[in-house]
Amino acid sequence: MTSPEALIDSTPYGAAGSGSGIDFDWAYGAFERRDRSLDGRFVGAVLTTGIYCKPSCPARRPRRENVVFYPDGQAARAAGFRACRRCLPDEVGRDRIAVERAVALLQEENAPRLEELAALVGYAPHHFQRLFKRETGLSPARYARERRAERARRALEATVNVTEAIYAAGYSAPSRFYAETGKELGMTPSAWRNGGANVEIHWDIAETSLAPMLLAATARGICRLSFNEDEADLRARFPHATLVRGGDHVAALREAAIAACDNPAEMPDLPLDVDGTAFQQAVWRELRRIPPGETRSYAEVAAAVGKPSAVRAAGSANGANNVAVLIPCHRVIRSDGTLGGYAYGLDIKRALLERESA
The missing domain is CATH 3.30.160.70 (Methylated DNA-protein cysteine methyltransferase domain)
Structure with a gap:
């Protein structure tokens, strides 16, 4: 998870609006589409009502000239605005702190189960399950599995013995290791390490x-x-x-x-066997969420997966996609609206986007 300060640092300076360093057009675009993934990253304050809201607030959208943006509710209150009673923007900060703490706990080898995890961060299990999935795109259990799978990949690359990798990755037993990494890595652990051996x-x-x-x-x-x-x-x-x-x-x-x-606008639901780090997989899932005919910038994809400062990493994850079209990396363009790169040439990227728009 990333602090509001990191968000500000990742966006252009000298924008209109609050003067806080938040790009006005980027932030207003998030408000227009009610982007829930950016809740807690900044707030928008309405000059005509004196209220500040989170990006996903369901209230009617104000005119552009009546909005300024601040990194958080504290900055908006210092400027004389009060919190919206409908979207409760200050509650988002508490939620994000809880998710950040949970993410840190799930990085550990002996990650807590949902009931214990929710108790540690002060939420009811069923509520925190929904909150965590909303913020990360994954359930806590799936997030913990992907962390172990990522450790398994690193361990398999660093060791010559699969048994050593079992314990280095944090698995309690060989049976658990093979059952879980077989699902997460797609291939068996030895095949992953040996370039597809026995596959x-x-x-x-x-x-x-x-x-x-x-x-x-x-x-x-x-x-x-x-x-x-x-x-x-x-x-x-x-x-x-x-x-x-x-x-x-x-x-x-x-x-x-x-x-x-x-006809890439009518994407079939085909089975995929892809590998990648947890961050790469999060980016690929986000790419599949982009509606046909629409595009996102690398910065928007990074923000959508909860890492707004990792724009370059999002670009690398986009380029590491092994399954063209079905994981639609062609829908990602540069912030200035130009197409950017594409592994198979811009003519193919342009054709895919034109077909989706049509």
Whole structure:
């Protein structure tokens, strides 16, 4: 989680409005779309009513010239404004502090269960479950599993013995390790460390209206969707996997993947087998939440996953996406409105966005 000060530092200075360093257009855009993910990052104060609100406040939106922005309620009160009784903006600060504390507790090897976690931060379990998921996009249990999975990845890269990685990652027993990392990592732990060893990957190349598409899948789902790549590129990513061209498994996914390229606004729900850190996975989930025909900036994606100062990291996570189109990294553009980069060329990115807008 990130403090309001970090948010201010991550946005342009010299903006209109409060003079606090918060970019006025960016903040007003959050108010217009009632962006709940930015609640607690700043408040908007209305000059005509003397009230300050959080971005997601359901009240009618004020005119642009009547709004100024402050990093928090304390700054707004110091300027003479009072808190909105409808959205209770000061309560958001308490909620975020609780979530931040919970996140720290869930980083530990022996992470507490929901009941204990909620008691430690002063909330009822069922209420805190909803609050935590609203702020992070994950349940506390899922967040803890992803933290362990991330530790497992690092441990598997650093050790030569899977048993050593079990305890280094914080698992209580080998059975727990294999049951959980098999789900989180997609492949078995040894296969993850050894570039796909003992994993069979079926693949094929299909002609699409965009470019030749490489589609590869494990038994769990699609692990690679790319353009203008071939078997050599796939082998470089999974040097020790058994690569099999064609087969019923990849054929069952092929037509739906082609259709997604032709009409990305109608995204099929296909099984994916992707790997990444907890932050990367959070970014990829956020990309799939962007409505077809809309775009977000790297800064907006970073803020949406609760890390507004991690704009560069969000860009890196976007670039690390192994499944084009289905995880729509093409919907992320620069803050100035230009397309930015794309692994398969701007012509393909532009075509995908045009098709979604149409």
